[in-house]
Amino acid sequence: MLRKIFLLFILSADFLLSQSKILIYMDLKQTDHLRAYGITYNALLDGAKADWLLNYRGGSFMIDYTDKIANRCRVEGVAFDVLSASEAAKIYSFVQSDDQNMDVVRLEKAPKIAVFVPPGFQPWDDAVTMALEYAKIPYTKIWNDEILRGDLSKYDWLHLHHEDFTGQYGKFYASFSNAQWYIDQQMLYEQDAKKNGFKKVSDMMKAVAEDIKNYVGNGGFLFAMCSATDSFDIALAAHNDDICDKMYDGDPPDPDAQAKLDFSNTLAFTNFKLEMNPYVYEYSNIDVQPAEIGNYNNDYFTLFDFSAKYDPVPTMLTQDHVNVIRGFMGQTTMFHEEVIKKNVTILAKRNGTDQVKYIHGNFGRGTFTFYGGHDPEDYQHEVGDPPTDLSLHKNSPGYRLILNNVLFPAAKKKKQKT
C-alpha cells in the first residue's frame, strides 16, 4: 500500500512539474527582445512546443519549463518568469477570453530558413541576416543556382534583401560603375547567367523571380526588405519586356517598356511607372523619395491594430512592445499606397500620408510580406557603412518586425472564425 502511495506521489509530482511554464514576456520589461525569438525558435528546433500569446505583454511566448531553456534564457540575457501550472492556466484563460483582443497561437515546428544572398563580398549588410545571427537562429544561404535548380522547396521561409531582380545591378551605375565591387558583382552575375544558360542577367533574374513566385504559390513564406520588394515585382511585371539599358544588359531597353509591363503577374504592386533613366538610382514610382519624407526627425510609422482572434496572421506580424516606430531609409524606403494592390494588407504606414512601410498578402497557398527600408537601427545606411551592432539594440522594435516573420510560419493553422 505504502509503495503504491509513494508511486502515485512520484507520478503526480512529475506531472505537476511538467506543467510549469516559462513565460518570456515581450513588453518593455524584456531585457533582450531579439534573442527571445531565438530562444523560442531553438526550443521548437529541439522539439518543444511554444505558444505565442498575441497582444499579451507585447506578444509573449509560453514554453514548457525545462532547465535547458531556462539556462539558455539566462545565458542569452532574455528575461522570463517561471510559472506554476495554475498561474499559466490563468494567463491562458485571460488571453482567450472574449473581451480581450488577444489569442493563443500554437507554434509547432521551427521553419527551415533560407536567405537569398550572393556569394562573396557585399558593400552593405542585411538586417535579416544580422537579426538571425544575433538571435542565434540557424539559416542557409542560397543564391540563383539553388533557386533555378529547384532547391526552394527544401525551405519553409525565404528572405530577400538588397537584391535587384530587374538585372540592373541596383542601378548603382552612375555612382559606382568604376568601383571594384560593382565590376566584380557584374562579372559574377554575368558568369552565373552564362552558367545557367541565360544570355542576359536580367533574363536569369526574371526566371529566379518567377521561381520564387511559384514557391510562394506552392505554400512558401516570402519576406522581402529594401530593394528586393519593388525590384521583385517589377521583374515579374517585366516578364515579357526589356526594361534594362545597355550598360546593364548590353542592348537598349524596349522603347515601349512601360506599356509592355504585365501587372497581372505581380504580387503586391500595380500600375507603377518605371524610372527608365539608367543614371537615376530608382526603379519606379513605387518607392517613396527622401524629399517626400520631409523632416527626418518626424519619420515614424504606426503599426495597424488587428483583431487577434479574427486576423491572427497580421496580428502575429505586428506584435511589438510599441506601436509607433522610428522610420529608416533604404534603396526602397516605403511604398506609395496608390500602387499597392487592393488585396494586399497594409500592416504599417506613416500616419496621415500615403507612405506605407509594411505590407502582407497571400498568393496561392503561400504568403509574402514586404518591409521597406534597409536597417531598422541605422536611419540612412550608406554603401560601405559598417554593420549595426545589434547587441546595442536588443530591444529594437523595428528588428522585432523582422523576427515576427521568422516565427510566423511556425504557427499551427487555425480555422478562420469568419
Place this chain on the structure above:
Amino acid sequence: MLRTILILFFTSLLVFAQQQNDFNNKYVLAQSFLQGGQYDKARQIFEELHKTQPDNYQVFDGLNNSYIQLKQYGSSIALIEDRIKIYPQDINLYGLLGSTYYLRGNDKKAFEIWDSSVNKIPNKDISYRILANYAIERRAFDKAIEYLQKGKAASQNKIYFSYDLANLYSLTMQFRKAAEEYCTIIAEEPSQLTAIQGRIFAFINKPGALEQTINVVKEWKNKKIEFKYLLAALYKEAKDYDKAYDLYNNIEREQDRQGYQLINFANYLMGEKQYSKAAEVYNDVISHFPNSPFISSAKLGYAKTLEASLNDDSTLNSNDWKPYSQPRVIAAYKIDKVIKAFSDITLLYSNSEITNEAYYRIGNLAFKRKNDPAEAEKYFNKIISVSPSSPLALDAYIGLGNIFIQTGNLDQAVLEFSKVVENKKSPLDKKNQAKFGLAKISFYKNDFEKSKNILAEIINDPGDNSANDALQLSLLLNAAKNDSADLANFAEAELLAEQMKFDKAAELYKKISENPQAFILSSFAQVRDAEMDLAMDSLQTAVMKFSKIADENGKNIYADKALYLEAKTYQFGLKDIAKAIEIYENLLAKFPNSIYLDEVRKTIVSLKNKLS
C-alpha cells in the same frame, strides 16, 4: 559678263552656306532627340541627312545609334554594309556590324564577321586590338581574349597586349593566366614591378587568386630579382612568413641592402603581431649586419618585439586571472633577454628619450616580472636624475611610489607621489594615478578622512582610469566609517596583500570575517581571505570558501563575486571547464542583477564552444 559670273558665284556661295547651316541645325536637333531618348524622331532626321551626305561619318553614326536604340537591327546592318562597300578597309565598320549581329542575338554571325575582317586589313595587331574592344563592349570576354592573344602573337610590342590580357584574365577570375601575363611583363620591363604588384594586389583577395598567383610567380622566381620581391610580398599576404623570410634573406645576399629589406620585413611582422618571428628577423640583422646604418632601429625593434612576446607568453601570465598573485619568475631567462635588449639600446642612444623609455621598461620588468624592487628603483632613479623634465620621469616617480609601498617605506612613497601631484606639467591622468597612491597610503596609515578627501578629487573626473579604483575604495571607507577598529585591521591586511605577504594578510582578513559586528567589512574580508588562498595556490581551499560565501545568499553582499571567483578557479586553476560552466550558470540563476552577468554570459558561450 564678268559681273554676271561674280553675281552667280556669290549667290551660289550664299545658297551653299545656307544649305550647310540648315544641315548643321538638323544634325544638332537629331543629336538632341537621340540624347533625350526620342529615338524615332532622331532616326527620321538622321535618315534625311544621310541621304544628303552619305559619306558623313557623324550622320552615319547617329543614324546607326538610332536604329540600335529602336532595336531596328536589320536597318543597322543594311546601313553598315552600305558603308563597308565604300570603305572596305575600315575595321571599325566590321566591329560595328558584328556588334549589331551580337545585339540581335546572333553571336555566331558576329564572330564570323569579326574573324573574317582581320584578313582584310594589313595592320593586324591594331585590328585585333580594335576587335577586342568591340568584343569587350559586348562583354564577350572570351572572344576579346582570343583577339588579344592573336594580336600579341602578331605584334612586336607584346607588353601592351599582356597588360590587357592580364586585366581581362583577372576580371574573368582566371588568376593563373593573369599572373603569367604579369610575369611576362616584369621579365621584359622589370621597372613595371611596382605597378604590376599594385594590379595583382587589387584582385589577390578573391577566392583562389593568391594561391594561383604564388604558384605562377614561384616558377619565375630565379629569372629576375624582381620576381623574388613580388613572391615575398605574396607570401606575406598568405601569412607564410618563413618563406617570405627566406626570400628577403636571399634578396639581401644578392643585393647587399645592409639589412634594409629585413628591417622592413621585421617591422611588417611586428605590425602583424608576429612578435617571435619579428624578433628573429631583427636579431638576424643585428648579428649579420653589425655595421648597417639601420642597426639602431633593428635593436629597438628587437627589444620591443621581445617585450611584446613576453606579454603574450601564457606561462608567464598564467596567474593573471587571480585578484592577487606572486609574479611568476619561472622563466627568468626570458625576462633577462628582454632586459639585455633594452640595455643595448641605452648604449646606443645616451641621454635620449629612447634611453629613458628603455630604462623605464627595464624598471617595470624588474619590478613586475622579476619581483626585484631594488633593481627597478635603480632604473627609475636613472631617468629622474638624467632627464628630470622628461614625461617618463613622472612615470618613474609613480613607479618608485609603488615600489616604496611594497617595501613598506610609506613616507618615501608619499614623497614620490607628491612630486607628480605638485608638478604643474603633470597631465591629469598621471596626477590622478599619483593621488590614488596617496589615498591608499592615507588609508594604510588609518587617516581615513584624508584618504576620502583625496579619493573625492579623483572621482570628480569619472572618465579617468583611476576613478573606478577610487570609487571602490571610497565606498568601502564610507560603508565602514563607524567601525574604525575593523577598518584599521582591514587597511593593514590590504597593505600586507599589496606587499604580497598573503599569509599574514589572510590571518587578518579571517579575524575580521569572524567578527559579526563588522557587517560589510566582514563580508568583504571573507572574499579577500579566499583570494589570499588563491594567491598562495591553495585552490581547493579557496573554492571551498567561495562556495560557502555564495551559499550564504543574502548574508554576504559579495556572494556573486565569490561565485564568480569560484567559477574562475575551476576554469583557470583546476581546469574543470564543465564545472566552471555549471557555476557560471548558477551565478546567472542566483544573481540576475550581478555586475558580472555580461562577462559571465560571454564566458559561458565561449567555453561551450570550446567544449563542442
